Amino acid sequence: MGAVHAKAPPSGTLRDSQPTGIKTTSTFAPKKDDNVIKLDIDKIPVRVQRIVVDGLTRTKDDIVIREIRPLLNAKTFDELVHLSYNAKVKMERLGVFKNVVIAIDVSKDNREYGYEVLFEVQEFRRIDGGIHTSISNNDGSLDFQLKMPNILGRGERFSLDYTVGTKRTHGYSAYFKKPLNNNPDIFFGSTAYQFHGEYPWSGYKQTDRGIAFDLTFPTILGSHNIQWEGVWRDLRALTRDTSFSVREQAGHSLKSSLKHTFTIDTRDDPILPTVGMLWRTSQVQFIFRKHFSVLDIETFFNFFYYNFPSYLGQIFQMSLAGGLMRTLDPVASVSISDRFFLGGPLTLRGFNLKGCGPHSHDNALGAESYWLAAAHLYSPLPFRPGKGRFGELFKTHFFVNAGNLGNLDFSGCSKSFLCRVCVKMRWSYGCGIVLCMGRIARLELNYVVPMRVQKGDKANPGLQFGIGIQFL
Structure with a gap:
């Protein structure tokens, strides 16, 4: 994203305002107070010329476009960084990507205040699973799980579970979960199960x-x-x-x-x-x-x-x-x-x-x-x-x-x-x-x-x- 010259990033400058998961480069000026240049990224104007999402396979385009569209309205560099970070967190919480890395660079066409944003995304495997232990109230269990994250490309999740407990309990279930309106906090779920327990x-x-x-x-x-x-x-x-x-x-x-x-x-x-x-x-x-x-x-x-x-x-x-x-x-x-x-x-x-x-x-x-x-x-x-x-x-x-x-x-x-x-x-x-x-x-x-x-x-x-x- 170019070189940023600074003696030390004080509060409110680029490094303090930058969330994790965003790639930047910084070059520090010599330790002379007369040559120190302080940048207030709240006042750096930007125009987002291009947004690239690399790594998409089965995730639907409309899900990604809806999350990255607000970046086009960014007016300052600080606003661009935070909007990019919010899009990263939202897509990870939706369950469509395992990891999202953001890179911000100057525009290749050398337009004034022009920037490009690159999202490098890593999708979940189509089928995943594992064996793990869990603890409930005064009981422990061994869980066998087979899961299919992002099964339909919009954050849906399907899982099959078989559980054996320490107190002669066992059961199996199938669970489906779908976020609604691109919001990970609003979701619909359905399950079918059988459980046997002794009391x-x-x-x-x-x-x-x-x-x-x-x-x-x-x-x-x-x-x-x-x-x-x-x-x-x-x-x-x-x-x-x-x-x-x-x-x-x-x-x-x-x-x-x-x-x-x-x-x-x-x-x-x-x-x-x-x-x-x-x-x-x-x-x-x-x-x-x-x-x-x-x-x-x-x-x-x-x-x-x-x-x-x-x-x-x-x-x-x-x-x-x-x-x-x-x-x-x-x-x-x-x-x-x-x-x-x-x-x-x-x-x-x-x-x-x-x-x-x-x-x-x-x-x-x-x-x-x-x-x-x-x-x-x-x-x-x-x-x-x-x-x-x-x-x-x-x-x-x-x-x-x-x-x-x-x-x-x-x-x-x-x-x-x-x-x-x-x-x-x-x-x-x-x-x-x-x-x-x-x-x-x-x-x-x-x-x-x-x-x-x-x-x-x-x-x-x-x-x-x-x-x-x-x-x-």
Whole structure:
């Protein structure tokens, strides 16, 4: 793009304003203050004479033209650099290119203020795949994936997955995703799947076969997702000791649901954030066997902020969650696979996994409403071993959490029920160590002291280990 003579690029000059991924050359003048030439690229006029995109094979021209067209309206060199960078980021986020490199040079026809822009693009392979491990909430899995990115030339993506979990779970799925209106934040998705899982805390196993269609789009307030799902479910007793309360729900059922999820996420890290908040609310309307309808509303709220000077590194966190479901038919009941459960290292610490609430012969039955609250204090390790290195991944953890669950009788007094679930709440406190595994998962080893336990609960005092993505 020619030679730029400067002693050092101060703030606002070419080097500071240039985003990564753009090729430039610079020649520095001798270190004499009298010969220093400072360039303000905000005032360098440009006329874009030519734009070249090299490396296109199956990507459609209209997708690329739409992203690079704004470059023709650039008036200054600074504007040209930033418009080029924005086009690069947009095309990479759309999933049409694996890598985009930009080169800006003076026009070959020597016109005044004339420039040419070259986009060197690298498309994804037509068929790709791999084997990797993933971590969910207190579970790990081995995933086999075959994917076809940019399959139709406009950022579409198709993938086939087969998953085997550590807790006798397995399943496979086919997923298709298409961005809409050249916007990577607005997309349509569809999936077909089969999943088999075992749920020993409730004494049953279930196979789901279903299809789903969803639409995701952002707004000023947050992100919305609207999904329709149809599932054929086969619920069976896990062992001969499964209680009758669970066995009577065994068999085949059909579920059709319409779900809306609203999310606001301003966290700086999804695993162990230091600042920001997460608000997620979902409403689900689902129908079984065309006999009755269930309205399910669940809200999850996380708020993170610094409560101490930043040089001390403490993080204070508050979390709230709650859910409520009801049948529109008063004589109908909710399936055990749709109810809420509490307990375990990811939700209400100090209790066994799904160990809170009503049980029948050691099988957790769940409930139709719940609430959870927690306060956490994270701090660096004492004396800061490994400061600036591996030691930064560890945090000490102090917490207090409380919650309750139950079935709300809408025909009776709701006020008395709310008083009961608050007065008879379960709660515990403790401390431990947290290991943050990048953006993959986090591990907790805590010593927990349950302070209030209800009849039928399965408390777990002492050391408790948890691994997952989302902790309350």
